[in-house]
Amino acid sequence: MRIKVGVFFGGKSVEHEVSIITAIQAIENIDKGKYDVVPVYITKDNKMYTGSLIGDISCYKNIDNLLKNSTQIMLAQKDNKVELLRCDKKMFQNDTLDYIDVAFPIVHGTNVEDGTLQGFLKMFNLPYVGCDVISSSVGMDKYVCKCVLKDNDIPVLECKCISSKDYNENSDNVIDEVEKNFSYPVIVKPINLGSSVGIKIAKNKEELIDAIENAFTYSRKILVERAIKNLKEVNCSVVGDYESAKASECEEPIKTDEILSYENKYISGGKKTGGIKAGGTKHMNAGGLKLPADISADVKSKIQDLALKTFKVLGCSGVIRIDFMIDQDTNEIFVNELNTIPGSLSFHLWKATNLPYTELLDELINLALKRHREEKNITYSFDTNILSGVSMNSLKGVKGGSKLK
Numbered sequence: 001m002r003i004k005v006g007v008f009f010g011g012k013s014v015e016h017e018v019s020i021i022t023a024i025q026a027i028e029n030i031d032k033g034k035y036d037v038v039p040v041y042i043t044k045d046n047k048m049y050t051g052s053l054i055g056d057i058s059c060y061k062n063i064d065n066l067l068k069n070s071t072q073i074m075l076a077q078k079d080n081k082v083e084l085l086r087c088d089k090k091m092f093q094n095d096t097l098d099y100i101d102v103a104f105p106i107v108h109g110t111n112v113e114d115g116t117l118q119g120f121l122k123m124f125n126l127p128y129v130g131c132d133v134i135s136s137s138v139g140m141d142k143y144v145c146k147c148v149l150k151d152n153d154i155p156v157l158e159c160k161c162i163s164s165k166d167y168n169e170n171s172d173n174v175i176d177e178v179e180k181n182f183s184y185p186v187i188v189k190p191i192n193l194g195s196s197v198g199i200k201i202a203k204n205k206e207e208l209i210d211a212i213e214n215a216f217t218y219s220r221k222i223l224v225e226r227a228i229k230n231l232k233e234v235n236c237s238v239v240g241d242y243e244s245a246k247a248s249e250c251e252e253p254i255k256t257d258e259i260l261s262y263e264n265k266y267i268s269g270g271k272k273t274g275g276i277k278a279g280g281t282k283h284m285n286a287g288g289l290k291l292p293a294d295i296s297a298d299v300k301s302k303i304q305d306l307a308l309k310t311f312k313v314l315g316c317s318g319v320i321r322i323d324f325m326i327d328q329d330t331n332e333i334f335v336n337e338l339n340t341i342p343g344s345l346s347f348h349l350w351k352a353t354n355l356p357y358t359e360l361l362d363e364l365i366n367l368a369l370k371r372h373r374e375e376k377n378i379t380y381s382f383d384t385n386i387l388s389g390v391s392m393n394s395l396k397g398v399k400g401g402s403k404l405k
Contacts, residue, residue: 005035005365006084006100007055008117010042013109014197014218017060022344023106024057029347029357035365038084038100040073041066042112048073050084050097073097075124082126102368103128106341110192110219113341114140127372129364130318131340138314139338140192142223145314152313154306155334157325159225161191164216175208178224185227188212190219201227232326233336234293236303237346238311239319239360241367245311247304248349252293291352299326302333310335317371318364321346 007030009023010016020041027037039055040048043063051070053059059066072087084098103121105128107113115137121128131139138144143161150156160181167174178186188211190198198218200211208224215222233255237248293300307322321342325334345364347357355363 002034002036003365004038004099004101005030005104006038006040006082006102007104007106008040008042008048008121009106010044011107011109011112011117012042012044012046013107013112014193015108015113016044018343019106019108019112020060021057022108022341024055025344025347026104026106026361027055030361031358034362038098040084041070042107042117043067046111048075071097075126077124082124100126102126102365102372104365104368105130106345108341108343109197110140114192127368129368131316131320132371135315135317136340139316139320139340142189142191142337143221145338148314149310149335152309154310154313155332157225157228157334157336159223162212162222162224164220167212167216171209174212175205178208179205182224182226184208185229186224187227188215189223190215191221191223193218228325228327228334230328232295232328234295234299234303234324234326235321235346235349236307236324237319237321237342237349238307238316239350239355239363240311241317241371242312242315245308246353247307248346248355249291249352250293250295250300250303251349251352252290252295254288254290289348291348295326299333306333306335310338314338316340318367319345319350319360321349 007023007027009019011019013019023039027039030037037055038050040050041054042048049067049070049072053066054070073084074087076083076085078096081099082101082103083096084100085095086093086097089095103126105112105117105121107117110116113136115133118128118131118133118136122133130136138148143159146156146159158181160178162174162178185201185203186208188200188202188208198215200207200214202208202211212222212224233253234250235253236250238245239248240246295303303324306324310322311320316338318340319342321339323336323339325336326332327334345357345360347360350360351357
């Protein structure tokens with residue numbers, strides 16, 4: 001009997017559409033001889049749908065029509081299985097539409113990739129692919145991630161974290177602090193988004209104010225860090241878990257603007273560079289890449305070593321992509337940010353490392369099942385008689401001053 005894999009994608013995120021493309025690429029490339037795929041689309045208001053059309057990229061041109069012809073579902077744990085239950089069951093229909101053995105979250109951005117969906121799946125004791133709740137949330141929070149990496153001697157750029165509360169209360173003081181700590185140009189970015197959404201470069205005070213206010217439209221906290229003037233960007237993927245991991249070939253994104261924007265990644269270039277294709281033969285970078293990156297063997301080795309160290313320090317699992325910055329004036333290498341569920345699952349980097357996409361997906365599912373088996377041996381709860389002596393009178397102590405004994 002084939003393993004049933006529930007592929008979850010979409011969600012309440014500014015990277016919603018990118019998630020759809022990544023997921024359908026994966027669905028098309030999963031080994032159908034080993035796995036039955038159950039696509040689960042999460043709408044922008046967090047409703048889940050499945051059905052025969054959910055895995056068809058062409059149906060997303062009209063999402064309202066797609067949802068009318070699909071079934072809204074919810075998860076439930078029954079008899080040690082996770083079942084997909086119909087939300088609007090008609091007469092004579094069974095409550096249970098389907099079931100899944102393992103979940104494959106292929107989501108990007110806040111409210112999904114940041115540990116939210118992982119925690120939801122964990123509540124059902126369901127094996128799931130990729131980073132766990134903690135590594136997902138740390139990887140998504142750029143400031144927390146920098147702090148953890150810095151504490152483990154992994155090079156990152158110095159930054160300043162700013163809250164919307166502090167900025168709204170005294171914007172002049174915030175601007176003064178930034179200018180005291182950094183010289184222009186600086187980069188301003190939301191603390192918890194990917195795909196370069198909300199990121200701007202500022203070369204003066206006026207542009208800084210504009211960049212800060214733009215970033216706050218996407219997040220309540222933002223980061224400001226110095227912009228490397230003579231910059232080379234290099235990306236490297238890692239696959240594995242705490243016991244064993246390997247680093248991929250390196251790529252060098254080609255940007256047409258001062259920063260690698262959302263448009264660089266997914267829109268510009270269009271048909272000329274292949275753009276976005278769901279068939280899995282092309283990766284999701286419309287702006288183009290140098291693959292392998294134009295770097296020396298020594299620099300490549302250093303980046304791969306840093307990628308592996310970052311993966312292990314953050315307790316990652318599955319496949320991630322780490323974006324690096326090279327200051328070509330000083331030859332310093334910095335970890336820029338982490339993508340715990342990278343666009344296209346970075347399959348092109350693994351194809352260049354002689355790991356075909358279908359085999360990569362198989363390895364990711366096996367890693368999820370392995371972690372689930374290991375977690376079964378961990379004690380999360382134990383029997384106790386603490387409730388046997390509790391009465392309602394003792395509970396009055398919350399306001400009355402008495403205590404549970």
